Amino acid sequence: MLVLGLQGSPRRKGNTAFLLDLFLEEARRLGARTAVISPAREAIAACKGCGACEKRGFCVSHDVMAQSIYPFLRQADVVVAASPVYFYGVTAQLKGLIDRCQTLWSRKYRLKLADPGAATRAGVMLAVGATHGGKLFDGLHLTVDYFFDAIAARNAGSLTYRGVEHAGDMARHPRVRAEAAALARQVCGPLAARRRIVFSDPGGAGAGMMAAAWMRYLAGDKWNVFVDAPAPSGQTAAMVERVMAARGIDLGYAGIQPLASENAPMDRVVAIGSAPVETAPVTDRWLLEEGRDPADADGFARLCDEMRQKVARGGDGLPPAA
Numbered sequence: 485m486l487v488l489g490l491q492g493s494p495r496r497k498g499n500t501a502f503l504l505d506l507f508l509e510e511a512r513r514l515g516a517r518t519a520v521i522s523p524a525r526e527a528i529a530a531c532k533g534c535g536a537c538e539k540r541g542f543c544v545s546h547d548v549m550a551q552s553i554y555p556f557l558r559q560a561d562v563v564v565a566a567s568p569v570y571f572y573g574v575t576a577q578l579k580g581l582i583d584r585c586q587t588l589w590s591r592k593y594r595l596k597l598a599d600p601g602a603a604t605r606a607g608v609m610l611a612v613g614a615t616h617g618g619k620l621f622d623g624l625h626l627t628v629d630y631f632f633d634a635i636a637a638r639n640a641g642s643l644t645y646r647g648v649e650h651a652g653d654m655a656r657h658p659r660v661r662a663e664a665a666a667l668a669r670q671v672c673g674p675l676a677a678r679r680r681i682v683f684s685d686p687g688g689a690g691a692g693m694m695a696a697a698w699m700r701y702l703a704g705d706k707w708n709v710f711v712d713a714p715a716p717s718g719q720t721a722a723m724v725e726r727v728m729a730a731r732g733i734d735l736g737y738a739g740i741q742p743l744a745s746e747n748a749p750m751d752r753v754v755a756i757g758s759a760p761v762e763t764a765p766v767t768d769r770w771l772l773e774e775g776r777d778p779a780d781a782d783g784f785a786r787l788c789d790e791m792r793q794k795v796a797r798g799g800d801g802l803p804p805a806a
């Protein structure tokens with residue numbers, strides 16, 4: 485399970501970084517894997533407003549957003565947006581990342597595609613500001629609420645602290661440690677308690693990715709889903725994305741955690757095909773017609789529907805997802 489922190493302050497060891505660390509520390513204690521992206525340290529191009537993503541679902545800027553940040557956002561079960569108040573908004577660096585999520589907004593609202601993690605992803609806002617006004621965090625709440633909607637995250641809560649100005653002020657706050665840990669337990673606890681399942685597909689022909697995406701989409705509240713498969717060829721990957729999109733599911737920017745990212749043992753290992761798999765012990769084996777032609781659209785569509793049915797039906801100890 486991935487908890488992703490977006491550290492919006494340009495200060496490496498400032499108040500925001502301190503607050504975010506408290507949350508992530510507790511998430512790790514619950515068994516989560518955590519990662520932090522600091523937009524101030526990344527070369528993120530500003531959104532050009534060209535509208536290409538609204539038509540094609542992809543951004544024309546091929547930078548770190550496409551290489552790693554969109555995939556991280558897609559894999560994450562919890563996204564923590566953390567920022568100091570800068571002129572009543574989030575920092576420009578974090579806003580730059582948020583604006584580029586217009587691509588994900590477009591995939592959801594223009595292309596009408598559902599992120600497989602949409603049913604389970606939670607969003608949390610953490611913010612600090614120097615002054616004490618009643619409206620100090622209003623701008624941040626508005627921006628972050630709409631950001632969470634674009635990345636398909638349920639707004640799961642926030643912590644905001646006034647009167648926090650100089651580096652070190654946050655660490656002196658009397659309640660921050662208990663409050664950050666409590667929110668982390670509330671948001672991450674139920675997700676960390678899910679059982680773990682991996683779809684192992686040594687052939688790398690797309691079936692594992694499709695099964696994992698269906699599982700996350702249909703039963704992500706009960707299962708923490710992983711995939712163990714070599715990257716499919718460009719043609720196969722495009723076909724897999726196309727057949728899933730035809731059924732309303734978005735596999736753009738992947739979105740399924742690779743098994744290699746997890747240390748904890750799996751509760752179920754579903755081996756797809758007859759090839760031996762390294763992840764032991766195999767609890768389920770799904771035999772399929774082998775040697776799929778990457779150009780055979782009908783064959784991939786049938787495979788996609790078969791994966792959905794198998795996941796939805798469950799059986800052999802695997803509870804039905806739908």
Ligand SMILES: Cc1cc2nc3c(=O)[nH]c(=O)nc-3n(C[C@H](O)[C@H](O)[C@H](O)COP(=O)(O)O)c2cc1C
Nearest residue numbers: 493498499500568569570571572613614615648649
């Ligand atoms: C450019 C800039 C703009 C700021 N604007 C505000 C503001 O509008 N309201 C406020 O209360 N604090 C404002 N602050 C203060 C920061 O929010 C505050 O110092 C915060 O603790 C910094 O967090 P950090 O250590 O994580 O960077 C501003 C600071 C900077 C550098």
